[in-house]
Amino acid sequence: MRLTKMAGKEILNINNGSRLGIIGNSDLLIDEKTGKIISLLVPDNGSQFIMFNDRSEIEIPWEAIKKIGNDMLIIDMEG
Numbered sequence: 001m002r003l004t005k006m007a008g009k010e011i012l013n014i015n016n017g018s019r020l021g022i023i024g025n026s027d028l029l030i031d032e033k034t035g036k037i038i039s040l041l042v043p044d045n046g047s048q049f050i051m052f053n054d055r056s057e058i059e060i061p062w063e064a065i066k067k068i069g070n071d072m073l074i075i076d077m078e079g
Contacts, residue, residue, distance in 0.1 A: 006073070009069075009071060009072050010023075011023065011042060012073070013077055020042050020075075025043055026041055026043070027057075028040060028041070029041055038061070039059045039060055040059075040060040040062065041058070041060075043057055044058050
């Protein structure tokens, strides 16, 4: 699947039912040597006081992603 096809999908944690954001607002952490995706970095919408470039993020390990559907990305992660 191309990254552009993932844009706009909502991220849902099946562990606690929380919505974490939209993939279009996220970044990928990629291993420069292998080109493999290490994790997905999602802006933490729960942080109320974000100053300029101080962006709080939730790091979702790529292994925590269980299913990529038509409208959503399902992860299984504690916390």
